[in-house]
Amino acid sequence: MYQNFCNVRRLPLSAVVLTCVLAGCTQGTGVLDEIATSSITSTRTTAVAYSGSMKERECLARAMFFESVRSSRDGLVAVGTVVMNRLESKKYPDSICGVVGQKNQFAPGVLTRKMDSKALPDVMAAADSVLKGERHPAVKRAKHFHQAGLRFPYNNMHYVLTAGGNSFYEKLDRRQLAALRDDGKKPRAQTQLAAHVPSSAPDAIAEAPSVPDPVLAYDVQPQAADAIGALLAQQDRPTK
Template identity: 65%
Template structure:
């Protein structure tokens, strides 16, 4: 009888978590449904770009996909977006409240999942707020879009893409 009282609150908690996007045990393991992958991508684009900019959303989505393709990152969209300290705080939990921007993020996410990429992003796996510049020799800036500066990490002597920790 005491378990019957626990089932309803527990079911409500599990349902709420599953609707919050990218629900799973461990972000890097993959295995998320395609709808959840789309929502994770939408959330990254929504919170990391100027929400009215398709170009900016596409650029952020391209970075996410560049990371998914790299063995050093998780192999799923939700795994990449859910990595600690990589995207905006609360990216997977905060509400997306601007209806037009959510619709745009949904449309852009569909395009990215079908294979579209922002060609200006190239192989970039990193970005930060536009207007900031850092003096590191390995940061090769390739694009400014949606309020962000996108860059590739390259070997400063050879200019070849390099992977630094």
């Protein structure tokens, strides 16, 4: 098992910015500047800034680097949001490196493989933004994702976003799913523009009895996927 490298603490955003300046944090190269990310930039949500060691920064960047399409800042921030959501949950390790290094959760070799890409500076910059408090607004409190195109036989998975080659979802119980159905059936205010009314209610289905946590992107069996998903699952996995 991967060992935690440091003890971390939460500090005000100003302290994190100062720490970043003193440490000489990597600046982006602009590789992602041409990607259309205005939707996440204009509506992004923020959380309390998180301050840790450079090793924790690297662990977060590694999860974002190996688990998302690197040309999509949207997808990078979404993966980073999942990592931070897990960090805040008592069900997962209490450090970023512990979360990313948890067995059978992220891509094999995520903590040891070489990060070799021209987009690396931009990945690091996105990781810094997440550490400063940026969160993907659509991910909200979701703590799970898997490779886009796969399907699983579990009926408690509420999908919230597809970005960066991944589908992000929440695990909800029967009561939470019922609440989503009820919200979808509520009439809209007459003053609301028709363009803002969703075409259909959110997908919501009953909770399955005692289902395991579906693992993340690479850890899926072909028999648990649809035809497209099975093809993706049979592709060569990265080596450690």
